[in-house]
Amino acid sequence: MRYAYFPGCKIPYHLPQYGQATRAVCAALDIELLDVEFGCCGYPVRHNSFEASMFAAARNFALAAKAGLPILTPCKCCFGNLRHALYWLRESEPLRGAVGALLGKEGLRLPRLEEMRVVHLLTALDQGVGLEAIAAKVTRPLSGVAVAAQYGCHALRPGYVTGFANPLSPRIFERLLQVAGARTVDWPLRLECCGNPLWGKNDAMAAKLAARKLADAEGAGADLLCTACTYCQLQFDVLRERLPDQEAASQAPPSMLFPQLLGLALGLSGGAVGLECNRTPALQVLQGLCGKVP
Amino acid sequence: MDFFDTILTLSLAVCGGGLAWRAWRWSRFSLERPAPGVGARLGGLFRALVSRLGSRDLWPTLLSLVKDVGLQLHLVGRSRQRWLMHACIFLGFMPLLLFHAMDGVISRALWPGYEPTLDPWQMLRNLCGVLVLLGLGIALVRRLRIKLLRRVSAGGDWFALALLAAIVGSGFALEAVKILSPSVFERMVADYLPVADEQEIEALQAYWAVEYGVVFPDAAPYPEELVAAGAAIDEFSCASCHSPTTSAFVSYPLSRALQGSAPWLDRIRADEIFWYLHVLLFFFGVAWLPFGKLRHVLTTPLQLLVRPRATQAPPRGEDRAVRELARGFGLDACTHCGVCSVHCSVAPVFSVLGNATILPSEKLRALQGLDSAGSASTALAVLAEGSFICTECFRCTELCPSRIDLQDLWLASKQDLALREQAEPHGLMVRRTAAQWAAFFREFRPGREQASSFTEPGRPVNLTDRREIFWPCIQCTTCTSVCPVVAVADDPVQELDLTPQQIMNLLRMGLKELALGSRMVWSCVTCYKCQENCPQGIKVADVLYELRNIAAERLRPGIKTNPPRADAGEGA
Secondary structure: OEEEEOOOOHHHHHOHHHHHHHHHHHHHOOOEEEEOOOOOOOOHHHHOOHHHHHHHHHHHHHHHHHHOOOEEEOOHHHHHHHHHHHHHHHHOHHHHHHHHHHHHHOOOOOOOHHHOOEEEHHHHHHHHHOHHHHHHHOOOOOOOOEEEEEOOHHHHOOHHHHOOOOOOOOOHHHHHHHHOOOEEOOOOOOOOOOOHHHOOOOHHHHHHHHHHHHHHHHHOOOOEEEEOOHHHHHHHOHHHHHOOOHHHHHHOOOEEEHHHHHHHHOOOOOHHHOHHHOOOOHHHHHHHHHOOOO | OOHHHHHHHHHHHHHHHHHHHHHHHHOOOOOOOOOOOHHHHHHHHHHHHHHHHOOOOHHHHHHHHHHHHHOOHHHHOOOHHHHHHHHHHHHHHHHHHHHHHOOOOOHHHHOOOOOOOOOOHHHHHHHHHHHHHHHHHHHHHHHHHOHHHHHHOOHHHHHHHHHHHHHHHHHHHHHHHHHHOHHHHHHHHHHHOOOOOHHHHHHHHHHHHHHHOOOOOOOOOOOHHHHHHHHHHHHHHOOOOOOOHHHOOOHHHHHHHOHHHHHHHHHOOHHHHHHHHHHHHHHHHHHHOOOOHHHHHHHHHHHHHHOOOOOOOOOOOOOHHHHHHHHHHHHHHOOOOOHHHHOOOOHHHHHHHOOHHHOHHHHHHHHHOHHHOOOOOHHHHHHHHHHHHOOOOOHHHHHOOOOOOHHHHHHHHHHHHHHOOOOOHHHHHOOOOHHHHHHHHHOOOOOHHHHOOOOHHHOOOOOOOOHHHHOOOOOOOHHHHHOHHHHHOOOHHHHHOOOHHHHHHHHHOOOHHHHHOOHHHHHOOOOOHHHHHOOOOOOHHHHHHHHHHHHHHHOOOOOOOOOOOOOOOOOO
């Protein structure tokens, strides 16, 4: 399997461990990632300008089509916005015209709709590699760890745009966690928003939404929160120190990226998946439950 | 004091004054409050230099200066073309500066037998000149062929290319006309062969005409014996200072091309004209150094010495004064090469919005003027829009050939802009109530700045103005009841002004302006639960996005009337 790798803007500086873990897991599972110099997916600027957001997204499709590869991204917000662009490019003739003209100025062309392909990392693992193939490579199942899967809104909804999973009752994330040997917990707020999109815009609301989810995951008995989205992980790991109630925040389960967790199950070391970069003590929790992690 | 000394003194004085002015700016530039004082900065600079040049760190520092500044090895893997361009200009010009321009001080001291007209120096001078021109050629082609680079190229960029080309070009021209000139020949004979008789001079002329390419007015075929006699005199009197002119492998062919005009060139004393031109252009360059982009030859090593070595980790607990100094040096180390902008992740946003300060190279230039920008100025609002659109993807920092810590500049300048009351649309909107915004937007007419380019009705996708989209809404409140923002609000009416279904209802009635400023619109977390769950298929979350887009467009700081290219600014 070959994909054009789309890390998005936040991974290189703000969350390098996600890039590291994604590459490590893909290498272990024979997913080939080609580096293409993509631009922004358009998600952050969608508040300012729909056209700018759609052009930024479409330009990435044009670059991927030039490389003849589908896009693979570990970020659900990047995935969501790229899917939105695909939806609106299909729906709106004027948008196609405007975007095509801008692409033309750069010597690019708007690909045909069927040439514009993007998958999220979880889908590539679930559908592309397959659960059995992953299970065959799991050498250190994370038995006894209760994990709360954090779905991430922008991949999930609206389902008719993203096509990621059943938006009301998705199972893909739990399936993958179980392949890694973990026990998944059902928690009432698992499909809710992490609150990250409001940082810098309405900090109080962003914090409230995060705290509510953390308390819910803790109440459901989760040892760990698992994310598969750059922004969700930033919210529950890096930005957790900004939550007003630090006592509650520190008691809530630490957050870990899915490729970090799967990487450990595949026998990779903590260093290979960048675990030392995590701010919340996921590694300590795992060591307490499963013994020494190399 | 002769002409040369006068112009030398004058240009050095201007250069020194310019550097002092730069230093004054470095002592003040600050993106954090309170700004560190001059004493703290000097102390910090001293400590940084001592630690970097101290015994343990000396070799890594010197090595990094040679690798990163001199040879730019970090570029080789990224772009051979850019590396070649810089290497040609830098490795061509520096020897010319040190061993040709300053030959009286350096070359004669290093090599006792040095003469500019002897090989290998004569040949190497031509080689260096060719390298510089080759590098300038690559730079020119890049600026013309890479569209975005061409768009952001400013006067200062073309000027720097032209000045360097003119210095080198006038040097080649000077050498070529000197080769041709009988007047120069006569002067040399008068100086070095004062007692020669006419026969000897005639023989030497013949030899120099045939072997060295001087074009004498009576250019007849010279008999072989005469040339042979000249060769002997040349061997005795000239050869110790003169290598064959053919080794000037650019100037000599150039002199052959100019052969036809040789008498005229000698009559107007083109050798003197080009000498003045060459010297004046060079000293102009010296005087201009602190003011133009070529100052990076000084500021790049400076900022490399003081900036934190690790670019990845956000600097912690490090000397604030040094950080501000590194920022000041960094701003002045920019060569406006435009690589950051060509590779910028949000450059496509610039293509649509037209605000040049979205691009790192232009944002950096705007930051240079940040100190003097008034808090209400359009320029500041433009810079804020550009700055907040940056996604901090780190690519410009990784690519900057001057190794400027751009990421630090962007993170710090965003905080500085926030202190100056600049904000994203979200931050601006919460400063007034929904009712105030409704009144503002109802009365809203595109301002003078925006009048010519207000494009709101031209949106390719328009949901909010099509009332029929909202007719199916049955006000079932599903959108509101699934909304997590409504759920965590202690008092939704107080905190959010309107609920999602109330907004859909306003749009059904064509009352968009009433919704634009409501905090529900600006507190939407974009989770799309409303849209997913709407039984009537209304795109609730997309509609809220569109309302934000409309307000953001109306609040834009007169940007579209600016041509989408860099302001003239200073020539950097």
